[in-house]
Amino acid sequence: MDVITLLIDGIFTALQPLNLGLALLGVVIGLFVGAMPGLGSVNGVAILLPFTFVIQQITGSVSSPMIFLAAIYYGAMYGGAISSITLGIPGASTAVATTFDGRPLALQGKADRALVIAALASFVGGTVSTILFTGAAPLLASVALKFGNPEIFALMLLAFATFVGLGGDDIPKTIISICLGLILSAVGFDIISGAPRLLLFDSTAWFSRGIQFLVLAIGVYGIGEMLWTINSTRYKTEMTEARITLGRMRAALAGASEAWKGTLIGSLLGFFVGILPAAGATPGSLMAYGVAKMVSKDPSKFGHGEPDGVAAPESANNSASTGAMLPMMTLGIPGSPTTAVLLAGMVIWGLTPGPRLFTDQPDFVWPLIGSFYISNLIAVVMNLAFIPLFLRVLRMPFTILAPLIFVLSVVGVFAAYQNIYDVWLMLFFGIGAFFLRILNYPLAPAVLAIVLGPIAEPTLRQSLILSDGSWMIFLNRPIAGPITIVAIVLILLPLVGLIRRRLLRR
Amino acid sequence: MRIAELVTAIIIALSSIYLMWKSGEGPSWDPTAVRFANIGINVDNSGPGSGFWPFWLAAAMLVAAIAVMVNWHLRATPESRSEEVYLDSYGKRMLLTVCGGLIAFLILIRFIGFYGAIPLFLFYYIYFLGRHSLLAAIAISAAVPVFCFFFFDVAMRIVLPKGYLDPLFIPLYDIFL
Numbered sequence: 304m305d306v307i308t309l310l311i312d313g314i315f316t317a318l319q320p321l322n323l324g325l326a327l328l329g330v331v332i333g334l335f336v337g338a339m340p341g342l343g344s345v346n347g348v349a350i351l352l353p354f355t356f357v358i359q360q361i362t363g364s365v366s367s368p369m370i371f372l373a374a375i376y377y378g379a380m381y382g383g384a385i386s387s388i389t390l391g392i393p394g395a396s397t398a399v400a401t402t403f404d405g406r407p408l409a410l411q412g413k414a415d416r417a418l419v420i421a422a423l424a425s426f427v428g429g430t431v432s433t434i435l436f437t438g439a440a441p442l443l444a445s446v447a448l449k450f451g452n453p454e455i456f457a458l459m460l461l462a463f464a465t466f467v468g469l470g471g472d473d474i475p476k477t478i479i480s481i482c483l484g485l486i487l488s489a490v491g492f493d494i495i496s497g498a499p500r501l502l503l504f505d506s507t508a509w510f511s512r513g514i515q516f517l518v519l520a521i522g523v524y525g526i527g528e529m530l531w532t533i534n535s536t537r538y539k540t541e542m543t544e545a546r547i548t549l550g551r552m553r554a555a556l557a558g559a560s561e562a563w564k565g566t567l568i569g570s571l572l573g574f575f576v577g578i579l580p581a582a583g584a585t586p587g588s589l590m591a592y593g594v595a596k597m598v599s600k601d602p603s604k605f606g607h608g609e610p611d612g613v614a615a616p617e618s619a620n621n622s623a624s625t626g627a628m629l630p631m632m633t634l635g636i637p638g639s640p641t642t643a644v645l646l647a648g649m650v651i652w653g654l655t656p657g658p659r660l661f662t663d664q665p666d667f668v669w670p671l672i673g674s675f676y677i678s679n680l681i682a683v684v685m686n687l688a689f690i691p692l693f694l695r696v697l698r699m700p701f702t703i704l705a706p707l708i709f710v711l712s713v714v715g716v717f718a719a720y721q722n723i724y725d726v727w728l729m730l731f732f733g734i735g736a737f738f739l740r741i742l743n744y745p746l747a748p749a750v751l752a753i754v755l756g757p758i759a760e761p762t763l764r765q766s767l768i769l770s771d772g773s774w775m776i777f778l779n780r781p782i783a784g785p786i787t788i789v790a791i792v793l794i795l796l797p798l799v800g801l802i803r804r805r806l807l808r809r
Numbered sequence: 810m811r812i813a814e815l816v817t818a819i820i821i822a823l824s825s826i827y828l829m830w831k832s833g834e835g836p837s838w839d840p841t842a843v844r845f846a847n848i849g850i851n852v853d854n855s856g857p858g859s860g861f862w863p864f865w866l867a868a869a870m871l872v873a874a875i876a877v878m879v880n881w882h883l884r885a886t887p888e889s890r891s892e893e894v895y896l897d898s899y900g901k902r903m904l905l906t907v908c909g910g911l912i913a914f915l916i917l918i919r920f921i922g923f924y925g926a927i928p929l930f931l932f933y934y935i936y937f938l939g940r941h942s943l944l945a946a947i948a949i950s951a952a953v954p955v956f957c958f959f960f961f962d963v964a965m966r967i968v969l970p971k972g973y974l975d976p977l978f979i980p981l982y983d984i985f986l
Binding site: 474476495530714717734738739 | 813821825835836847850851855856857858859860874876880886887899904911914915918919927930934939940960961964965967
């Protein structure tokens with residue numbers, strides 16, 4: 304069957320009442336977590352992942368829980384703009400760039416205009432990237448089918464190299480975060496030799512089952528980030544009143560086309576940044592903002608309420624979130640922390656992520672792609688229709704939201720593994736993450752690493768068995784070679800910059 | 810914050826050394842196994858040993874932690890220059906009250922189960938920490954466990970532990986399960 308037929312089939316499956324309802328629910332939750340400062344798509348997806356088992360049980364299908372989580376992901380990209388504009392603090396890191404011009408617009412009393420532009424730009428970004436995704440994914444998957452262990456390991460290396468080279472965080476701290484995640488993923492048993500290892504403090508009760516992904520992810524995003532938000536915002540936020548009436552909305556909709564240029568830049572750039580392993584929507588939106596400013600006729604307007612400055616990052620973060628799904632679905636490598644959680648979810652639901660997904664599980668892949676189109680449509684309609692409602696919800700005090708999230712985290716981790724040790728471990732990771740977060744240790748790499756560790760280690764070791772212990776296997780194969788070289792360059796890039804700065808100073 | 814930066818780096822470095830030591834451990838059933846025999850690539854074509862991956866990662870982590878200390882010494886990062894306090898009095902109190910609450914929550918689960926501990930934790934947080942009205946605190950503390958019961962115990966058939974409160978739930982089991 305060709306792509307169009309599969310896609311139409313997929314869209315019809317996604318339109319079935321149950322799937323449609325899940326997409327709707329997901330979008331609403333996503334809009335909410337996106338809009339709440341301190342919560343982003345990754346928090347929403349990680350905390351709600353344990354709850355998707357029930358969806359799988361009820362529907363008996365693996366695509367339904369994924370449709371739900373993907374809808375949260377999209378919804379959050381739309382929702383982030385709401386608090387960036389009205390509160391002036393980004394609802395999620397992906398919406399940081401939206402504050403640059405969205406906040407000035409709101410302060411000028413044009414919050415409605417900024418919100419409408421953000422919603423429409425998000426929709427265009429999401430749709431453009433979904434079309435690109437539909438075209439590229441089957442092709443990439445068929446290429447990836449030829450990948451062996453060395454190629455997959457080279458891609459893993461590339462994912463971590465992207466964090467080091469392009470992450471923008473302190474490099475030694477990024478490396479610590481990556482190593483920590485990878486080591487935690489190795490606790491328990493060595494799957495190749497069967498030997499127990501890293502039973503920390505010789506405790507079999509705690510560590511013989513290994514450290515589960517959700518324990519770390521929910522610890523970091525459900526506990527650690529929440530503590531950090533409480534500590535830095537002190538439960539207080541200041542909100543700009545947005546006067547939203549039907550007439551003003553209509554006027555704003557009519558005027559939204561002025562931001563076409565930023566939307567176009569964001570849609571295309573976001574997608575390609577999103578594809579890069581481990582880059583994701585945050586760098587995508589920041590880069591789109593920078594490029595839109597660069598090519599603008601009057602860059603000095605940026606930062607003072609330029610509509611393009613809202614449209615570019617908003618279209619880019621939606622576009623990048625779809626782009627990040629591409630390596631996740633075709634290669635089994637997540638392109639962002641949120642897709643890392645989705646990938647872990649796929650494993651839990653009994654799927655094997657990777658290129659074979661497209662040939663083995665068309666019933667999973669195509670309804671999901673179909674749901675991308677539908678969720679985007681739902682999100683833009685919901686967003687525009689319920690902006691006043693979301694503004695009211697944003698007034699929900701954090702002192703009620705925070706304990707609810709703590710309870711959800713505790714119950715969610717217990718329900719997923721039915722083991723109280725895991726809950727304690729989650730709390731421990733959460734408090735640890737809080738202390739590291741204050742010192743600006745990036746934590747997303749650790750979460751990504753604990754997902755990738757169980758794939759990276761066996762592919763590395765099997766490659767080395769294949770090559771009799773020679774590391775050249777990663778360089779002299781036609782596909783693995785170039786990927787490895789790009790990864791090494793990315794790792795060395797900051798080092799070169801450091802040396803150059805030193806030399807210039809002399 | 811400057812001191813915290815250094816202390817954290819030292820803790821990470823010490824943990825890396827512990828992890829390297831731990832990675833080198835042979836399997837417990839083989840008392841003859843020499844420590845650190847498993848971290849290299851075996852010559853008999855069985856590839857890297859079980860300790861290979863974690864050992865070298867922990868080594869990389871140690872190097873990175875030392876780099877953080879060097880940056881600290883050179884005052885090269887914002888955190889190593891910052892004279893701000895790491896946790897001010899608000900932060901300390903927040904950590905104590907919130908994390909203390911969470912720890913008490915988990916301990917209580919052991920005795921009075923999830924359905925006893927959840928309302929107590931929520932009430933503590935919303936009423937005492939959040940200073941919301943008594944009505945709001947009671948309403949939320951009562952609604953959440955009811956929702957959880959129907960979602961987990963009834964819909965998902967994941968029976969959350971009830972500790973000493975288990976007998977109270979027997980009539981509910983009879984009705985819903």
